[in-house]
Amino acid sequence: MSSQNATKICQFRNIPAHQLFDKIPTPISSIILSIGNLGSNELNHCVHAVAIKLGYESDASVATALVGFYSSVNKLGSAKRAYDSAPTKDLILCSSLVSAFCKNARFVEAIDTFRSMRDLNICPNGVSLLSPLTACANSRALLCGKQIHGFAVAKGCCSDARVQNSILDMYLKCGELDVAMLVFDGINAKDGISWKNMILGLIASGQPVKAVLLFSRMRSCMVEVDEMILRNVIGAWSQVGDLKFGFGLHCLVIKSGLSVSVPIGTSLLKMYAEFREVETAQALFNQLAYRDHIAWSAIISVYSQRMPVLALELFMQMESAKIEANEITLVSLLQACSSMEAQELGRSVHARTLRLYYDSNMFINSALIDFYCKIGRLRQGEILFGKLQHRDVVCWSSMIKGYGINGQGEQAIKTFTSMLDHGLMPNEVVFVSLLSACAHCGLLDEGWKWFYSMEEKFDISPTLTHYTCIVDMLGRLGDLGRAVEFIQRMPMEPDMFVWNALLSWFRTAHDNIKIAEIAVEELMRLDPNNPTYYVTLANIYSKLGQWEDAEGVRLLMEDRGLRKITGYSMV
DSSP states (O other): OOHHHHHHHHTGGGSOHHHHHTTOHHHHHHHHHHHHHHTOHHHHHHHHHHHHHHTOTTSHHHHHHHHHHHHHTTOHHHHHHHHHTOSSOOHHHHHHHHHHHHHTTOHHHHHHHHHHHHHTTOOOOTGGGHHHHHHHHHHTOHHHHHHHHHHHHHTTGGGSHHHHHHHHHHHHHTTOHHHHHHHHHTOSSOOHHHHHHHHHHHHHTTOHHHHHHHHHHHHHTTOOOOHHHHHHHHHHHHHHSOHHHHHHHHHHHHHTTOTTOHHHHHHHHHHHHHTTOHHHHHHHHHHOSSOOHHHHHHHHHHHHHHOHHHHHHHHHHHHHTTOOOOHHHHHHHHHHHHHHTOHHHHHHHHHHHHHTTOTTOHHHHHHHHHHHHHTTOHHHHHHHHHHOSSOOHHHHHHHHHHHHHTTOHHHHHHHHHHHHHTTOOOOHHHHHHHHHHHHHTTOHHHHHHHHHHHHHHHOOOOOHHHHHHHHHHHHHTTOHHHHHHHHHTOSSOOOHHHHHHHHHTGGGGTTOHHHHHHHHHHHHHHSTTOHHHHHHHHHHHHHTTOHHHHHHHHHHHHHTTOOOOOOOOOO
């Protein structure tokens, strides 16, 4: 609307009402909509008053305009009164009120209003189904959503792409993934919204692998990707996938011209952080045009695991950049302090968590318990744990692990059973802490008992990490033969951590060279370019006086162009 027309409207109060509207409802509706676009509440109230004075408030078009206006200023009571004032209600007016309730997150009232259309003998069309489907999705009203779906099929509205996408979104938000996939597969002309809804729905439901496979299907169908899908797929894959596919996603980002996007760059940085690709993560971090607290937290997390000193240096740079630390950053700092056994610095981070009011954060408390236990201050960890009013499984797991690290295996088991008594069910991480405690303290019978109880009692399938704990437990007790038998019976292929756990305890049974050879051969197969394993085997042969075998391993290293990694000190 031009400023000249707006000025004329503003002067309407000095003009007789019959001259302004000429007793025709349509101009009133137009003026209400126009003034609503200008954001003038006072003028619209005046126009509403004129409509009442002229008797036009009961007109459906005027009521529809008023519903739209009052909805935009979050006055749903006035919108409902304008709706009720119209004695004859049409499809547009009813749909307008349903939409008004939806936009203001009043989903139950939106569904009730939609249902009332049936009593008014008003038959919805495809467009009028969109808002009630949205209301069903956001209120998890699955039964009503199914009824609308059935109505859409019966009335032939399912050919509309918007209706199809709304039905898909409804099933996804109601947790009906199988039905959602059937709906998705039934869409003949899938647009970008269809793919996005299904992919993001799978990610939100904790099925990142399926989401990435669907993303691959999307790419094979030559559908263009947008920033939101890429960002979420990168985040999902960093948790479950391998680095090779991650490189492919990075290439797609570059090809799509999205490498300049700060959110995308941060997602890639977090992905490389998860894969512990320090150099690549650092290069991406250096290229970011803007570094928010998420980017800083991701890069500090990378270094906290591998190079804790550099993690602390980066934190100082972050503070210089006036970026306030969040709970994720503080957890990474505490992990770095734990690795370095930096007591004073860790206590300083603890003080910072109190100043920033993060002392009630479960992840912070878990990291603090872990820190104090790792530096041998078990009592401090117990005090922190005892003060917690609400303990989640993460905090329980940290305390169990802390007891194990400090040689108190029986107390670790007591803490685990206490957690069960509090009604909390253990997860995979808790069992890693428990089995590690049994391994550290030589509690063989307890270790076997809880390992077998995972599936039998708690319906948790052991992962490679749990199998590694058992191998470590057997190795600590010098029973390497039994450890090899255990590895050979594993239902999945052992990884490097399993074989490293076996090899690390070879010194307890150094007379059985065959076990060391098995472990090293498997490590060489899994990581052929790592010279560490060749050097380890050569040293074992040397200690046993098998000089020819040791020389043979060194010659094999030379043939493969491998060199021993030179040690260095950071002092």
